[in-house]
Amino acid sequence: MIRTKVCIIGAGPAGCSAALQLNKLGVDCVVIDKAVFPRDKICGDGLSGKVITCLNRIDPEIVKRLDKLETIKLNSWGATFVAPNRNKLEVGYRPDYDQNSTTQKSNPIGYVCKRMDFDNFLVEEIKRCAHVNFIDGVNINSYLLESDGYLISADNDFEVKADILIVANGAHSSFSKKVANIVMEPKHNVAGIRAYYKNVTGMNADNFIELHFIKSVLPGYFWIFPLPNGEANVGVGMLTEEISKRKINLTKELKRIVESDPIIKERFKNATLLGSVEGYGLPLGSKKRLLSGERYMLVGDAASLIDPFTGEGIGNALYSGRYAANQAAAAIVANDFSKEAMYKYDLDVERGLGAELRLSHRLQKLIMFPWLFNLLVNISNRNKQVKELISCMFYEVDIRERLTKPSFYFKLLFNR
Ligand SMILES: Cc1cc2nc3c(=O)[nH]c(=O)nc-3n(C[C@H](O)[C@H](O)[C@H](O)COP(=O)(O)OP(=O)(O)OC[C@H]3O[C@@H](n4cnc5c(N)ncnc54)[C@H](O)[C@@H]3O)c2cc1C
Missing domain, CATH: 3.50.50.60 (FAD/NAD(P)-binding domain)
Incomplete structure (x- = not known):
């Protein structure tokens, strides 16, 4: 012993x-x-x-x-959120993200x-x-x-x-x-599946991770995260409670999105699935x-x-x-x-x-209202300050606090 x-x-x-x-x-x-x-x-x-x-x-x-393990990880400088109406918002991990800055490029914040x-x-x-x-x-x-x-x-x-x-x-x-x-507990648990694909096209030049809030998987999202060697981690995660209620088969849903979603399917035209689709639970801290x-x-x-x-x-x-x-x-x-x-x-x-x-x-509860998400993405794309504000989400809790308050959206609507 x-x-x-x-x-x-x-x-x-x-x-x-x-x-x-x-x-x-x-x-x-x-x-x-x-x-x-x-x-x-x-x-x-x-x-x-x-x-x-x-x-x-x-x-x-x-x-x-x-940082030295360059062959196994990809540096990533931001995230792309795609709203249910399919408008997208690209947000750098830094509020002062500049795609031409060599200093920023040598100090990545995120990896895949x-x-x-x-x-x-x-x-x-x-x-x-x-x-x-x-x-x-x-x-x-x-x-x-x-x-x-x-x-x-x-x-x-x-x-x-x-x-x-x-x-x-x-x-x-x-x-x-x-x-x-x-x-x-199904309302505090997400079921997720992931697959590895090769040759998905249309990736962001700065390796932004992509979160697609497609209506059929709300509250949850379909993701594409770029990896080294032209590979990508592709998956879907959704609240277990909703999966049972709506009797959703996540693997079928992933395949449906990849093969027939009007925007996504074009990017998977020449892509190959590597290995199998695998799933696991995500116990949430909610x-x-x-x-x-x-x-x-x-x-x-x-x-x-x-x-x-x-x-x-x-x-x-x-x-x-x-x-x-x-x-x-x-x-x-x-x-x-x-x-x-x-x-x-x-x-x-x-x-x-x-x-x-x-x-x-x-x-997470806000995502249940697709119109609110659409509105946020539309407005953020037109307003530099708001975009910077959302970028701060990746660092600062108090910014997220603002995002959950009705007054934030009121100001967005009337102070454009
Ligand atoms: C589909 C999916 C996508 C996700 N995407 C992301 C993401 O992109 N970014 C992110 O930050 N998080 C993501 N997560 C969550 C992330 O994977 C977990 O939060 C993370 O792995 C938790 O780490 P852990 O060390 O607690 O557990 P684990 O990583 O699960 O490690 C547990 C370890 O315990 C060992 N073990 C289990 N039982 C025993 C036993 N009886 N005796 C001895 N050893 C045992 C296992 O072999 C394992 O090595 C995702 C999860 C899923 C399911």
């Missing part, structure tokens, strides 16, 4: 972030993953500025190493990178850490709270006893369900939950922290992993693993991500 201070279950972005932060703090940990890396994870592969900011906070050297590669990069990073013992190919299926720690085990007599568990095993975490009582208990903390998708408006979960997974590591280190110093001590992690998540998740939930 391995004895450790902290055991992290899952080596996705959340688990790796926790391990990297623990290493920085000099706390020993064991990281266990059921998969053998490199492994794939169904995703849109979009890495926002939040991912880079969080990795920078852990260690800027990690970002420098990521296949998870097979990005997650393997993170795993290689934890393998370099002196305080991290990484074990892959072990499926943890039993958790036992004992007086001196959590005993976790796998089928093959594999056992670890830890003072603290950081649960980072993703959207289908059995610990979240059985121990923390967090179950999938409901506040208790994320900790005696000797444990839930992070990333196991804690349901995906942004309800954008579907982004990697950034929040990294942030929550970092918060959990900080709390684990503090609990070890205080020798206090009670649920009251662990609750400080919940407070950190609330402080760091709570306001943004609530605002995104309100924005």
